[in-house]
Amino acid sequence: MRFWNLLLLSLAGTVTAAQQIKPGKYYDRIVIVVMENQDYNDVEADSYYSTIAENHNGVLLTNFFAVTHPSQPNYIAMISGSTKGVNLDWDSNISRKSIVDLLEAKGISWKSYQEEYPGGCNTKSSINTYRRKHNPFISFKNIANDEARCAKIVPATELDKDIENNTVPQFVFFTPDINNDGHDTTLKYSSDWMKSYFEPRIGKSGLNNNTLFILTWDENKTWVIKPNQVYTVLFGPAVNRTSSTDDTKYNHYSILKSIEENWDLGDLGEHDVDATPLIIKD
Template identity: 45%
Template sequence: MLRISRDKFYKKRVFKGATFKTGLLWWLGLVLLVTTACGDNPVSLATPTFTATAITSIAATATNPASSPSPSLTQVATSAPTVGPSGTTLLPVSTGEANSPGTPALSPTPTNTHPYFDRVFIVVLENADYAQAIAQPYLKKLAGQSVLLTNYSGVAHPSYPNYLALVAGSTFGITSDGQTNLDHPTIMDLMNKQGVSWKFYAEQYPEGKCFTGVQSGNYVRKHLPALSFVEIQKDPAQCSLVVPATQLAKDISTNSLPDYSFYVPDLKNDGHDTGVAYASKWLEGFLGSVATTQALGARTLLVVTFDESDNTGNNRIYTVLGGPVVKPGVTSDVQYTHYNLLRTIEDNFQLGNLGQQDAKAGPITGVWQNGS
């Protein structure tokens, strides 16, 4: 190793004014010589800098979300379902923020090929006059957020024939709640022919079988019209589309909701055994607000209606149409019945009609966002 006397250097080179520049040049040359002698790994004292490549990469991530994986709306985990009266599983409630922890995963919205809506979700409550229902705080609030049909009526008394009318366009002369097995076409047949998916969700419905019994706990068949028709009873594939209500949260979380959903609360939650005030509170917990329809899809129609009034008068009942496909806050005093609702769904999905009272009824108009 090269050794040089520091004292000798300073005396001979540095502190003699005439030779200062010469000494400085000699010292720099010495540093270069020592660096070379130390091999391939000299210690660097340079300050690290960001390279152009790194900056470009960060910018790309910030401006192009596709380059940085993040959950889409359909990938966000569903919030845990809550439990309502009598232990029913409730819909997860949306906070209204797309990626917030409480937002349910959105179901895929079909291509916009239908005039009014791409999906319909129907909830039927029990036995209340219009005036009784609209006096309930939540039902009144829901009406203000939706389209309120102020002149909508059931078609018969008691409950059972009204449910038949909703899916088959007729009461078939039935005037009691006694269960009948009918061999008539329904809207389910029309949907099968056109490839429109459907499902009935029923609270406390026995799981794992096609149950055609009259009652099980607080579930009653008279409120689930699909099972009054022999074609569905005898076809395992179709009867498998009648499911316990607990399946709803699963279908939402797996993006597998059908185009047509008919939700059947149990005897407590629909108000049959408990009254309209109880039913209204249950519905508030179930839906939360109209914003919850985000969980059902962007072009979903939410229908909340009653089967019949609580008396034998004009059978006027509370009915609202909710969701982003209608004009919120609108009221319509046009006279409508369950047959008009059925016809609206038939026309929307281009199903034709059943040749019953639905063929004579017109669709509900003047309430849709598309101007119809």
């Protein structure tokens, strides 16, 4: 009897999770994948990255820019609308709001999947090939010091379980490890990882159902002499753009603005207020 009670509770939990989907204006789920330190033209010339838009109903943003240098402030900017108080890659402990506050206020589920992260609200700077500086959520005190919230920063291995159980949250931030994102390796290495790991998952209904995928880079590589342009592509079965390219000028704040508009979240009162939202559906 106890077994059947547990089974019924488990099934009820699955149904409840499905019922908690809050429809977005354009998409019901947004998945962001962030890679590291490559110049726009180099990524554009890559044999795999250059085909993502074409193969997955996508659009290449040809005039998209990172906010600053080095890495960490860009990650912080993506989810909070500001680099305030974060200038370098050292551990940061930020006392202000982020996209998490807006999502939770509207009942929108979220998770950050981090490769090689052990979970358990761990705040270490470096663990194997995981780097805290690429995990912006753990730098916000109201997340790191809240067990329920920081429990949503999870090892990337949980993604497959969530896809299988149809429990992938509505907002997903995925960070590959320091090798797979290309930081300590090469563009080709990261491209091969994206093709072998993420490509097969794009086609799974537990992940792609009315989902907008955003693939971007934190910053460019040759930043001393070049503008901070980064390769960014919007894609997924649900994406509906008549053009395969968009030359509107965007930056990382544009991603945040688009998330806010998709679920009518309001804003954080930072650079998200004046950011140009992505044209994510015609």
